[in-house]
Amino acid sequence: MLLLLAVASALMAVATTLALRQFLVSRLDDDLRAANRFFTQVTTAPPGAPPLPGLPPPLLDDAPGRGPTPQDTLDATIVDGRVVAASVYARGGQERAVPVEELPDLVAVPVGGPPVSADLGSLGGYRLMAVRDPAGAVRVSGLSQQRLQETVDQVVVIELVVAAVALLGAGVAGVFLVRRELRPLERVATTAARVSALRLDRGEVELAERVPDADPRTEVGQVGTALNGMLDHVGSALAARQDSETRLRRFLADASHELRTPLAAIRGYAELTRRDELAPRTEHSLVRISSQAERMTALVEDMLLLARLDAGRPLERAEVDLTRLVVDAVSDAHAVGPDHRWRLRLPERPVTVTGDASRLTQVLTNLLANARTHTPAGTTVTASLEADPAGVVLTVDDDGPGIPPDLLPRVFERFARGSSSRSREHGSTGLGLAIVQAVVTAHGGTVEVTSRPGRTTFAVGLPHALPVEAGAQPAHR
């Protein structure tokens, strides 16, 4: 804006100055013609005419309606291309002869032509015109442009000052006005920034932020209205998302729960029937029915547990003796897998955390079961515990063949499992590590895995105390 204003001021100043100058010059030329007529008449006046007054009439009041012209007036005579006499009539009326050598340029003034501008050395700038008088000499008349130049200069100075003041004022007022007008936009930006700082990707989201400036008559108000509309839309979409998530979780939990009873019945009847005298083929079928029903029960239990963890079921809060838990879990694992070598590395003092004992047991059981089922016989499995003021680290490592590199990045995902025949023959489902992660996350901890052939380590970090909101938020991967 300031730049535009400066350009406009400059254009206006240049136009005004040029027009003023043009106007003043044309007025000067009128006076010049009058003076020239006068001088020509004076020389050709018949003898005996009244003596001339000190001042040529055009300098006093020759032109009607106009005051005395204040310029210095020049009168010069050229004979045979040479200046023979020259005088300047000053404003006060005094006549002063000028040495003709100082005025060589006068010869160049076109005779009978329009007035021209010329710089006459020490006399300054003049408007000049020349006519031939009846006697055959050339009379050159001139009027000083000094006053004209002074007027123009003064106008230029005034224009510069006015433009500077106007620019300064426009700048200050502009900054103030623009700031004031943009303040609502800042509020819009603040609201947008606050919304982008919200966590929208999980759980129940309260999208209460709104732009206060929503007047649709202003541009900023329109932006605010649009933003508010978008926030309403996003808010209801998030609510719908949360709703359908909750419904899905509840459905999963209910379905898993409902499946437990019929599965238990299938297992029970299969066991019962096996007690009878049976043909070998029927016997075999019943064994398969029992084992598959057991597998399905385990799967349903896993799904139920995951669904409950997802739904943010509160954890039990109790002092859990992790040392005891590790010792028990390893001795159980030893009983199930006597072909593996089981090692324990425990600190002197018992390690305890606050949490849910049965779920933490499940973490350990799953990790030890993996180390047993996904490694060949003779593998050494070490369970160790370390405690420091920050928390507890529980590690289970084995020197088995390791997790396949393509599986490793998604090993904690649900139903992610290796394709080896060993995994399949153990009827693995790929939920074990997902449960480990969900339980650990619900306890406010982390679980990490490193694996290469010969060394696979799962490290579970747990805080000593359960975080306040644990269990309140659904555990996510």
Ligand SMILES: Nc1ncnc2c1ncn2[C@@H]1O[C@H](COP(=O)(O)OP(=O)(O)OP(=O)(O)O)[C@@H](O)[C@H]1O
């Ligand atoms: N200690 C380990 N050594 C080698 N591979 C492992 C080890 N632990 C896990 N894996 C690989 O990671 C996959 C995922 O393990 P996860 O415990 O989640 O499922 P699973 O053991 O296959 O099934 P589930 O535990 O539900 O019965 C396994 O199928 C296996 O391929």
Ligand SMILES: [Mg+2]
């Ligand atoms: Mg497993």
